[in-house]
Amino acid sequence: MEQFDALLLARIQFAFTISFHIIFPAFSIGLASYLAVLNGLWITTGRNVYLSLFDYWKKIFAVVFGMGVVSGIVMSYQFGTNWSVFSDKTGPVLGPLMAYEVLSAFFLEAGFLGIMLFGSNRISSKLHFFATVMVALGTIVSAFWILAANSWMHTPSGYAINTAGQFIVTDWWVVIFNPSFPYRLVHMLLAAYLTTAFVVSAVGAYHLLKNNANAGARIMFSMAMWMVVIIAPMQIIAGDLHGLNTLKYQPAKIAAMEGHFETQAGAPLILIGLPNPEKERVDYSIIIPKLGSFILTHDWNGVVKGLKEWPKNKRPSVNIVFWSFRIMLGIGFAMLAMGAWSLYLRSRRRFYETPWMYRAALLMGPAGFIAVLAGWITTEAGRQPYTVYGLLMTAQSASSINATAVGVTLIAFIMIYFMLFGAGVFYVVRLMSKPPKDGEPGLSPDQPIRAAGLMPAPTLVPASVLDRTRQGHPHDT
Numbered sequence: 001m002e003q004f005d006a007l008l009l010a011r012i013q014f015a016f017t018i019s020f021h022i023i024f025p026a027f028s029i030g031l032a033s034y035l036a037v038l039n040g041l042w043i044t045t046g047r048n049v050y051l052s053l054f055d056y057w058k059k060i061f062a063v064v065f066g067m068g069v070v071s072g073i074v075m076s077y078q079f080g081t082n083w084s085v086f087s088d089k090t091g092p093v094l095g096p097l098m099a100y101e102v103l104s105a106f107f108l109e110a111g112f113l114g115i116m117l118f119g120s121n122r123i124s125s126k127l128h129f130f131a132t133v134m135v136a137l138g139t140i141v142s143a144f145w146i147l148a149a150n151s152w153m154h155t156p157s158g159y160a161i162n163t164a165g166q167f168i169v170t171d172w173w174v175v176i177f178n179p180s181f182p183y184r185l186v187h188m189l190l191a192a193y194l195t196t197a198f199v200v201s202a203v204g205a206y207h208l209l210k211n212n213a214n215a216g217a218r219i220m221f222s223m224a225m226w227m228v229v230i231i232a233p234m235q236i237i238a239g240d241l242h243g244l245n246t247l248k249y250q251p252a253k254i255a256a257m258e259g260h261f262e263t264q265a266g267a268p269l270i271l272i273g274l275p276n277p278e279k280e281r282v283d284y285s286i287i288i289p290k291l292g293s294f295i296l297t298h299d300w301n302g303v304v305k306g307l308k309e310w311p312k313n314k315r316p317s318v319n320i321v322f323w324s325f326r327i328m329l330g331i332g333f334a335m336l337a338m339g340a341w342s343l344y345l346r347s348r349r350r351f352y353e354t355p356w357m358y359r360a361a362l363l364m365g366p367a368g369f370i371a372v373l374a375g376w377i378t379t380e381a382g383r384q385p386y387t388v389y390g391l392l393m394t395a396q397s398a399s400s401i402n403a404t405a406v407g408v409t410l411i412a413f414i415m416i417y418f419m420l421f422g423a424g425v426f427y428v429v430r431l432m433s434k435p436p437k438d439g440e441p442g443l444s445p446d447q448p449i450r451a452a453g454l455m456p457a458p459t460l461v462p463a464s465v466l467d468r469t470r471q472g473h474p475h476d477t
């Protein structure tokens with residue numbers, strides 16, 4: 001009983017810390033790319049509003065990036081304290097992958113982050129744009145390595161097991177590009193872009209409800225809605241392909257997601273219901289006949305395995321996976337509906353004249369974070385009872401540690417996380433509550449252009465400034 005309690009507490013502790021952590025990379029990945037786009041638009045168009053929006057969002061990015069780094073460090077220590085057996089057995093595979101993430105992605109981000117945040121008045125506009133692109137690229141490379149490691153745990157390949165019971169690499173290419181990795185990477189990156197799009201649209205909508213003429217709010221809201229229009233359908237398609245891959249390699253997870261206990265041809269799609277694992281059925285279910293088989297196998301009479309194909313101790317928790325999947329899916333279709341609504345309003349030339357659209361966008365602001373958490377829960381809870389799917393069980397992965405020690409650290413994590421990251425989130429919300437302005441503190445548009453050796457456009461820089469510059473006088477900002 002002691003060992004069971006320690007195992008349960010260790011699982012709760014890791015779930016808590018990773019749930020806090022994942023929301024920050026999900027936002028920073030998309031926000032870094034958005035900053036690169038804003039920077040590029042300012043350079044190509046010379047419109048001061050894009051520079052204003054860049055300065056507005058870069059401050060928010062700096063805080064979010066910092067919280068993501070701090071929250072991620074904690075999880076590494078848990079591998080040594082609570083999951084030492086897992087670390088020992090998978091270290092030869094996962095250790096180098098995590099090191100590659102630090103050596104490539106983190107160094108890339110850290111090396112150019114300072115230039116992006118503070119170098120705009122010290123370097124040329126092109127070099128500053130390059131630094132911004134490198135930070136955005138660093139966030140994507142980071143996701144690449146983290147998801148390669150996580151995907152290997154779901155679909156292990158390219159390995160052998162030595163006499164000490166450790167997983168060792170036989171082919172790095174196969175380890176990294178394991179069967180589920182491409183689907184997970186695309187699905188996660190699209191989720192990050194959608195998360196950012198809905199945060200940006202919510203901030204824009206908030207300020208448009210206060211002042212519909214705010215140029216910066218209009219641009220951020222419009223750009224975010226275009227991103228939703230493009231990415232939401234792509235995410236649904238990517239999710240379907242990911243589901244087909246999961247059906248092939250983790251059919252028990254699919255059975256739990258769909259609520260299927262019986263193996264059947266022409267399986268129905270269970271829209272909603274109450275899973276009853278004890279009686280192995282879904283009570284009060286609302287179904288669409290045969291649609292489940294068609295979605296999963298693309299055949300109306302395709303055979304779909306049910307959870308009864310696996311012993312009860314080898315099944316994932318159907319209640320958790322069933323509901324988390326539906327939360328993620330429901331939010332995904334709500335995002336698709338928002339994009340379609342925005343297109344309709346644009347076609348009717350009422351995009352900026354519909355306050356209800358702003359209110360809906362404000363309500364959908366946190367939707368991306370909820371969907372990411374629900375998707376992550378579906379993925380990780382659906383892998384149980386394994387840490388390395390089909391090979392290493394979670395109960396075999398934990399350290400021999402006292403339950404009291406795990407419980408005390410769990411309480412400490414909860415208290416510290418809510419204080420520290422609560423303060424960070426509060427500060428970010430305060431930054432978002434301030435309306436974007438054309439005169440945001442920072443660089444006037446001619447300075448980086450002049451530093452690059454280019455002649456600033458007369459429409460952007462007053463003639464008096466040009467005259468002083470030609471005469472060798474310093475430009476007053």
